[in-house]
Amino acid sequence: MVLGKVKVLAICFDSLNEHSLPAFSGGDLVTGRVVVEVTGDVRVRSLDITARGVAKVRWTESRNAGANTAYTQNYTEEVEYLHHYDTLIGDERGKEAPGTSPCPHQYSHVVSYSNRALATSFEGKHGSVRYWVKAELHRPWLLPVKVKKEFIVFEHIDINTALLLAPQAGSKEKTLCCWFCASGPISLSAKIERKGYTPGESIQIFAEVENCSSRVVVPKAALYQTQTFFAKGKGKQIQQLVSNLRADALPQGKSQSWEGKVLKIPPVSPSILDCPIIRVEYALVVYVDVPGGLDLSLSLPLVIGTIPLHACTPRTSSISSNCSTLSWLGLSERPEAPPSYSDLEISESHRRDCLHSCGRSEGDGDGSLLTYITEFRYLPPPLYSEVDPYPDPVEVYGDGDGDRDVRRPDTCPSR
Known part of the structure; x- marks a missing residue:
């Protein structure tokens, strides 16, 4: 066979x-x-x-x-x-x-x-x-x-959390000097809208660079991936450049503003933050390239997730925040208008009847007080008027000099 x-x-x-x-x-x-x-x-x-x-x-x-x-x-x-x-x-x-x-x-x-x-x-x-x-x-x-x-x-990472939607910002300053000659400072401040992003998104960078030194500097930004490996109580780290951008050179005494300069995130691995022997982290580094000197850099940590940003998030505005909260609670997104005072107005006859019954049962204790509060807690406010509807009484008297003096009851005539 x-x-x-x-x-x-x-x-x-x-x-x-x-x-x-x-x-x-x-x-x-x-x-x-x-x-x-x-x-x-x-x-x-x-x-x-x-x-x-x-x-x-x-x-x-x-x-x-x-x-x-x-x-x-x-x-x-x-x-x-x-x-x-x-x-x-x-x-x-x-x-x-x-x-x-x-x-x-x-x-x-x-x-x-x-x-x-x-x-x-x-x-x-x-x-x-x-x-x-x-x-x-x-x-x-x-x-x-x-x-x-x-x-x-x-392992999914949802960037629609309060921690990852929080803005990231920072500022730094340094002074260049050579022996006994010192120039003015170089200042850098940068901000991004949030901490969490997904591959394919673009990071909008807002930055201010002021060059008071005697050199021509170049503002730049770069996205770095840091891989950290742990074994036998020791760690080994590798940093890789993912994406970068370069702005125009900045002469002496000039300043430059970035109003949402865009840096796109290419397809990269998500952040790994919960593995005990391997960590993958990301950071956006905004820095000023100083020829012949140490660069002035500012690092803003990032988290690359897998679940993208929702259309309606708490960070956009107070209106979108209320919309998200109401939808989570299963309520209508458009709140109901409050009742008008005309609908709650109590007639004068009903008011007199209630006061009369309240006066008859004055000794009844808490029950009559509760009835009074229940009937009148929705009363409209009094109408505004510049004329006092309840003026204090006045009296006229004479002091023998032929003139009339007017005083209120709580005052005394001069003696």
């Missing part, structure tokens, strides 16, 4: 993004199929799948220990985020499964995430965060057939 051969062993994912890549986020189920195609009669012992997600860090440092000796120190660290195992054909006791026919077979698999938060997939110089599914087809007396396929995980 001629033994058959395994022609195809492949892993297919059910969910693909717009770039035809398997991409998932925290809480999703990684679903897919393992495709097996054989020729002839193939005896299969088991078909197993394993899903793993691991963050790894590794770098090497060489040090001199003497004149002719040197040693190398390796720094490695690993954090496991996902480990899932399942048997699609056969059982864990190794019982041989029946042979498969030459036609293709598809076996569904489901991988559930663990309850802990995952780290976003990342590839760096000294470390990475990777997720994959591996299928192994075991046959009697033969080496197993293996296939491995990676998938992408995004």
Whole structure:
């Protein structure tokens, strides 16, 4: 009997993004199929799948220990985020499964995430965060057939939070000097609308640069990505330029204003802030390039997220803030107008009846007072008039000199 051969062993994912890549986020189920195609009669012992997600860090440092000796120190660290195992054909006791026919077979698999938060997939110089599914087809007396396929995980970062919508601003100043000759200061102040952005957005930069020195300086701005790797209590950091812009040169005694100068964010990895061994951070650096001297720089931290800015956010205006709050509470976005005083006005006859009943039950205690308050708490305010409707009484008297004097009752005539 001629033994058959395994022609195809492949892993297919059910969910693909717009770039035809398997991409998932925290809480999703990684679903897919393992495709097996054989020729002839193939005896299969088991078909197993394993899903793993691991963050790894590794770098090497060489040090001199003497004149002719040197040693190398390796720094490695690993954090496991996902480990899932399942048997699609056969059982864990190794019982041989029946042979498969030459036609293709598809076996569904489901991988559930663990309850802990995952780290976003990342590839760096000294470390990475990777997720994959591996299928192994075991046959009697033969080496197993293996296939491995990676998938992408995004741990979402919503920039529609109070912390990431807060404006970022700062200012600095420095004075250039050479031996005993000192020039005037160079001042820099910069501000951006918020801290959180997503790839593809543009950062509007508002800045003021004043050059009181004796040199010609150039204002610039740059977006940097900082990768930090941790292993064995030590860290290694790499900074990469993502995007930059340059303004016109600024002569001595001149100033320059940026009224929303635009710096676009290219497609970059989201920020990684919750992984214990890998951190990916971003910062916008606005600086003044000083020829022949140290640059004056101002760093504004940024967070690159995955959920873009909503159309109606609390930072836009008070009207949009009220709109967001009402929509969250399930209320109407247009508040109801208050009642007019004419609708609440009480007739004079009803007023007299209420006062009369209140006077009769004066000794009844709190009940009559409550009735009075209930009836009159919505009374309209009195009409405005420049003539006092209740003037104080006056009396006229004479003092024998032929003139009339007028006084109020609370005053006394001069003696």
